[in-house]
Amino acid sequence: MQTLQRRSDTWLGVTLLLSTALHVAAFFVMVWLQRLSPDLGQVQTTYYVDMVNLPVASPQSGSPIPTPTPAREEVATAPQAGPTASVKAAPKAAPMAIGKSPSTAAQSFQERLASLAGKAAEERQAAALASIREKVAGGRAGMPGATGAQAGSDYTAYLHSRLKDAFRETISYQSRAPFVAVRLTIDGEGRIVQLRLLQSSGDKVFENAVQRAISLAQQRIVPPPGHTVYQGSFVFKPQGVTHQ
Amino acid sequence: MDTNILSLAGTSPVVLGVFVILIFFSVVSWAIIFYKLVQIHKANSESVRFMDFFWKTKRFDTIAAQADRFASSPLVVLFNEGHSELKQLMDAEGKQEQSGVSTDLGGVANVSRALRRATNQEVNRLERYTTFLATTGSASPFIGLFGTVWGIMVAFQGIGMTGSASLAVVAPGIAEALRATAIGLVAAIPAVMAYNHFQHKIRVLVKEMDSFSTEFLNIVQRNIAGK
Numbered sequence: 236m237q238t239l240q241r242r243s244d245t246w247l248g249v250t251l252l253l254s255t256a257l258h259v260a261a262f263f264v265m266v267w268l269q270r271l272s273p274d275l276g277q278v279q280t281t282y283y284v285d286m287v288n289l290p291v292a293s294p295q296s297g298s299p300i301p302t303p304t305p306a307r308e309e310v311a312t313a314p315q316a317g318p319t320a321s322v323k324a325a326p327k328a329a330p331m332a333i334g335k336s337p338s339t340a341a342q343s344f345q346e347r348l349a350s351l352a353g354k355a356a357e358e359r360q361a362a363a364l365a366s367i368r369e370k371v372a373g374g375r376a377g378m379p380g381a382t383g384a385q386a387g388s389d390y391t392a393y394l395h396s397r398l399k400d401a402f403r404e405t406i407s408y409q410s411r412a413p414f415v416a417v418r419l420t421i422d423g424e425g426r427i428v429q430l431r432l433l434q435s436s437g438d439k440v441f442e443n444a445v446q447r448a449i450s451l452a453q454q455r456i457v458p459p460p461g462h463t464v465y466q467g468s469f470v471f472k473p474q475g476v477t478h479q
Numbered sequence: 480m481d482t483n484i485l486s487l488a489g490t491s492p493v494v495l496g497v498f499v500i501l502i503f504f505s506v507v508s509w510a511i512i513f514y515k516l517v518q519i520h521k522a523n524s525e526s527v528r529f530m531d532f533f534w535k536t537k538r539f540d541t542i543a544a545q546a547d548r549f550a551s552s553p554l555v556v557l558f559n560e561g562h563s564e565l566k567q568l569m570d571a572e573g574k575q576e577q578s579g580v581s582t583d584l585g586g587v588a589n590v591s592r593a594l595r596r597a598t599n600q601e602v603n604r605l606e607r608y609t610t611f612l613a614t615t616g617s618a619s620p621f622i623g624l625f626g627t628v629w630g631i632m633v634a635f636q637g638i639g640m641t642g643s644a645s646l647a648v649v650a651p652g653i654a655e656a657l658r659a660t661a662i663g664l665v666a667a668i669p670a671v672m673a674y675n676h677f678q679h680k681i682r683v684l685v686k687e688m689d690s691f692s693t694e695f696l697n698i699v700q701r702n703i704a705g706k
Contacts, residue, residue, distance in 0.1 A: 247608075250513035254506050404645045 497626030623663020630656025
């Protein structure tokens, strides 16, 4: 019994100090590792691209109808490389063929093959061009002299997209099915000069969210086409933003 | 958004309190782990050396004189207790023989009880502080979880006040809150592992003490029966 009582825990104090030192060292190692690791920096803003109503960077008056000439040049340049190269390669290949084989039948066969390839390429180009023209004709086409403020015009779609992006970041509501209809007036410099509340379900939190979304969108929008005044109405719902 | 995981800026006081408690648990449990590692290692190694010495040296008095060399071994405590009890028994027996009173004192039973008592006290000594490891292992994750729940509550309150549900608003608060669970696990995992390890080592030592007690009693009984 006396032997047991003599035994004390002197080592416990030492190990307590050791443990404290170990924890402090571990903390500093973590700080050091944190500094070594590449800085994650600020969180980058995520941009959503509306594939249906693709906004344009510099919206022009209405949607420009593509003139046939540039479209043909643009389309023609891409597939030209293959067939043209093969057509041009044929005469060059001919002397080599002659050098190797004097047979004129083989030469004429090469020429016919090259011409057939050229015709096939031209047909493909024509088909592609026709397809693009059909798509352009069937889609949204701007009216000559339009201001871009009409429904379906590119500026409306552009603004709609900006509002939707901003609204995703600020959306907040308390009631079950809130909605807010607003009419925006944008001056020639791209500033929202008037925001009129047309209709609201009465959810103040949702109204604030809409207001913040419009303020946020204002920082990103470009002036209307032709620096004219734009007016448009939008309905905000939890499901998204629609143009009225 | 602050991406530094060590930053405490903006952390709620309750979560900070949880951090302090968990760090305290971690520091103390690691201190106990180091202490027990040294204690049990010395107990094991000196027990092996003492057993060699015990079997080589036949006389109890010689062993008792040299026992201090193996002070960390629990077997030495058992030997000292048994030897002390045996000496008292022998002295009492001598006095009774002189006075002509009966000598049947149940001497082996006395020594056995002394050895058992010494074994229990050595087990208590070896198991001291290990309960703190068990407590750390079981309670720390829950304390950390409490900090996380509280942190998430505060984060959601902040989200409600700002009215924004974007990732940039939601994520930092939740990330901060989750640190409490992480620290709780960091404190608990070594404590649980160490507790299991020490329990195994202590069980082995207890078996060695039982074996030594049996051997000691055999020797005592042989000597008393031989007289």
